[in-house]
Amino acid sequence: MRHLKLIPSDTKIPFIKFRHIAVGVSILLIVASAVLTMMRGLNFGIDFEGGILLEVATDGPADIGGLRTRLGSLGLGEVQIQEFGEANDVLIRVQTPDEGGNDASQAVINKIKAALGEGVEYRRVEVVGPQVSGELIQSGVTAVILAIVLMLIYIWFRFEWQFSLGSVLALVHDVALTIGVFSFLQLDFSLQTIAAILTIIGYSMNDTVVVYDRIRENLRKYKRMDLGELVDLSINETLSRTVMTSGTTLLALFSLYIFGGEVLRDFTFAMIFGILVGTYSSIFIASPLLLYIGVKRDWSGTGDAKVQQAKG
Template identity: 65%
Template sequence: MRLKLVPDETSIPFFKFRYWGYAFSLFMVLASIFFIATKGLNFGIDFMGGTTIEIATPEPADIGALRGDLNGLGLGDVQVQTFGSPNDVLIRIQSQGDAEADQQVIDQVRGVLGDAVDYRRVEVVGPKVSGELVESGVTAIFIAVVLMLVYVWFRFEWQFALGSILALLHDVIVTIGIFALLQLEFSLSIIAAVLTIVGYSMNDTVVIYDRIRENLRKYKRMDLKELLDKAVNETLSRTVVTAVTTLLALIALYVFGGEVIRGFTFAMIWGVIIGTYSSVFVAAPILLVLGVKRDWSETGGDSKAAKKGA
């Protein structure tokens, strides 16, 4: 017997609850902006600068003792965590202000840990480099969003492009907001997760938009709200199955992947959930407000926009 997460045919009145969706999305965006502005992001060493030391201990590491010994050096923020096996330890120490001081940190840590441990990786990220990384990360997200806008605009119409970009901005802001709220470390891997979320959300949105365009050709007299509801229901099985299978893999990675990639997988899990939500409750309903061309067989000239059911 085949397991079905969603029946083959559904008739859920998504757009009946669109105003609740608008309100909930607006609340999440405003709350995210508030937390980002007031609490700020807990930038990792990638962005703040500092020293990263990866070691392997002969016996399972006593993280509490290691953290206490290193905090005794008075180096500021020191993060000590295991990854992989209990013998593998990752040490992160905040920047000391200049390259020479950061290099001295390595000697101080070696003096505390001794030669019994295996030093597998030692990296120093200066404040200047970290500033460049912040700029590059923001630029990467901006370029991704702009290119998505251009792609959707050429493939569909400007209304679809604007709807998809609003959904993407919603996903990016809310994802960054949850990191500000929980004060989780925000590093380069989180930037990578945000870019992946942008791609995932856009893919989900384009699938729904394709079905909307098909239905606009087939049902030229159908009320726009009913037509959009039909398109979302027809793609619901694909949307849910994709989200669930992706989440199963990510949850397993979050539980068993270790501390090093936990922030990345958390961002991905949250992004898949919020991206699926925005495809249904942000990207599609916004077309009711903007109006769309009803007859896609038309070429050239002014097209008549329909705003029925808005």
């Protein structure tokens, strides 16, 4: 029985030849992401920023200017109104009252509904207080850091510390670039985005482990082969599996991005970007880093193991 292979099993693409360029570009992108995030910041969603969010649909095309005028006259503080999806879909975000708790928030919602009048469909109404949003930010950051640390420990026990360091650097690369693109595009950064980042971490690590497994097998099999050639061989041998996994996952994600609606769009975008970056980092970051760090060549436990570095 034949298996479908988008990539021939005997490819000989010289990935390691481009490792200096790939690592250099990645370092520049990570620095750019950090600078951009510090200067421009993230467009935190209501989960993290706190406030009242209403998703409404008007009978006809939304009059954004008119809505700003009507809601601005209510004295509710800063009011953000933006279109999304269809011409009649509108997101309204206002600050939560400093005092009064849920009763005050409900009073604000009632004022907005009265100002909007009839002919408006309310699809979503959310209220998040500032204390809750602060706790959510802390929990989200803790979850991402804990996931990366646990992955480091897992790879350390399964392989060696060199593999662990390489995989974690690749994960940091993926997370940094994902946050950077959200800052650049000012997409809504919410709990859904944190969930997407955690999923990206798991996906990228799984992809990296597949390549690392093949590298470890080949280290046992080809003890005299140049390390650069061995890593190239391992990447090419797993390339078909990598392309198939990433391709099928992206097909599902693109369908969700197109037909899933605005609520899932930022989450799906984060997943699509993360899958692409994670696949790239498994090939051009995690694997080539082994050449810079050096790995044990003798996995049998006998004899003196020498680290053979790739040429160039």
